[in-house]
Amino acid sequence: MKIHLPGFLLPRPSLRFIHIWRRNRLVWTKLAIPSMLGNLADPMLYMLGLGYGLGAMLPHVVGMPYIAFLAAGTVCSSTMMSASFESMYSSFSRMHVQHTWDAILNAPVMLDDVVAGEAVWAASKAFLSGAAVLIVATALGLVASPLALWVLPVVFITGLAFAGLGLIMTSLSPSYDFFMYYFTLAITPMMLASGVFFPLSQLPAWLQAAAQALPLTHAVALVRPLMTGSVPQSAGVHVLVLVSYALASCYVALALARRRLLK
Amino acid sequence: MRHLRVANLRKSYDAMEVVAGLDLEIEAGVCFGLLGPNGAGKTTTLRLCLGLSEPDSGEIAILGFAVPEHAREARARIGVVPQVDNLDPDFSVRENLLVYGSYFGLRQRDIEARIPDLLEFAGLTSREHARIQTLSGGMKRRLTLARALVNDPQLMFLDEPSTGLDPQARHLIWERLRKLTSEGRTIVLTTHFMDEAERLCHRVAIIDHGRKIAEGTPRELITQYIEPQVVEVYGDGAEAWAETYGRSASERCEKTGETFFCYTRDADAIVHALDRESNVRYLHRPANLEDVFLKLTGRELRD
Incomplete structure (x- = not known):
């Protein structure tokens, strides 16, 4: 019997992914202002509202004002949200509703390139979101030193990890409604268990251990010290987890997309 | 090439x-x-x-x-x-x-x-x-x-x-x-x-x-598979006409929906007969690719 798993052949993306990235950027430039506002308004409101409102009632959190603590968390959570929305709702529209991927696949572009282009594009949008929060935090005096520039690559890798996870959902999804499960069962709990709003040490021990498996935990563990002026502990481990998430999720997303589209 | x-x-x-x-x-x-x-x-x-x-x-x-x-x-x-x-x-x-x-x-x-x-x-x-x-x-x-x-x-x-x-x-x-x-x-x-x-x-x-x-x-297929003339017959009296006369007067007579397709080499006799009928309508035309298609792939509905 012939064993046949073409979906899981190693990815062979090429530089042609840039054409897909450029296409998405061209659409985005038409809507850049409202899109950026939408991306920024929500995290900013939470950051400022909770940071100053709730923060006024709190003593320092792990040695810093709550608003500074929250700003680092918001950089990561808004990166996650932006990558997730783009790689699910927007990519799903292009793949399933508008048949844009089908059109592209009639050109000399492979599905590997399309998925890579979508993932890198979602990571790029996430990068803008995370960077925008970082800029606002800097303007508010919440960033301690130029060490914070290292946040930018972390934000990109985090974006790529969540783009890959989102594309997995997209490749499995029968409709837009499906994404609600992912948001309710994965994104929201992750946001609460990864140290975005409060330190991990507030969680019961078992949940702290489980949180180590979440990519957002590692993003926060890198970004918070970088923004408050210290070198993160075990930085190599955190980077390795994020990079692994990014590569593995993009690979699985591609395998599932092949199974769905190249039947 | x-x-x-x-x-x-x-x-x-x-x-x-x-x-x-x-x-x-x-x-x-x-x-x-x-x-x-x-x-x-x-x-x-x-x-x-x-x-x-x-x-x-x-x-x-x-x-x-x-x-x-x-x-x-x-x-x-x-x-x-x-x-x-x-x-x-x-x-x-x-x-x-x-x-x-x-x-x-x-x-x-x-x-x-x-x-x-x-x-x-x-x-x-x-x-x-x-x-x-x-x-x-x-x-x-x-x-x-x-x-x-x-x-x-x-x-x-x-x-x-x-x-x-x-x-x-x-x-x-x-x-x-x-x-x-x-x-x-x-x-x-x-x-x-x-x-x-x-x-x-x-x-x-x-x-x-x-x-x-x-x-x-297209021409080869039509001459290979189909008689050159087709008379399509429909209307209230079509069924009765086909059963009493049409089937025997044509080389082949097929029904699709409520239309009878009479395939023949020479349609003159059929057309003359139809002109005397009051309750049927007909269309006399040369055979085309659709006739070949229906003959080869069958007349039943495909879904």
């Missing part, structure tokens, strides 16, 4: 063999019709030829490139008009051409130089900056056709290019397709409009259940 060669191609989905040992050879510059009822395997065959689906067995060579191994090289020289409209709704007419050209790795300058010709071909010169949503069905089809030409392809796959269009729009599409073949491009066309195939195609293959059941020029 052969632009497309498919040998013993097979593809199954679950237990269903959709393409079941198909052989095709298409010469350069030919407009070739791939005809078959719904589910005959036409679209799957096109997907296999584009390398979008991996065959279970068999060989495919497109413009000399083995597919799926060299699908990328083959696709660079192919233009595709898909069955489902997939123009990019986020872009204008012009942007659709520009962005689509970029997928072929063409330089923006080179695509821009081609755009006036492509727009003229599509009859959309005045709509260059229109949004896709404002175009009619016929305009969208023409734009899709122009988009498929952006890479100046040697070979084109058109999957039901005129489905859903009004007669004016269909005639315009046909005129454009004839122009493309006169330019020497090879066209592979799937359709279930037999008049379209008869008008446009130099050669046609009829496929059913994933197999080729006939191939030739």
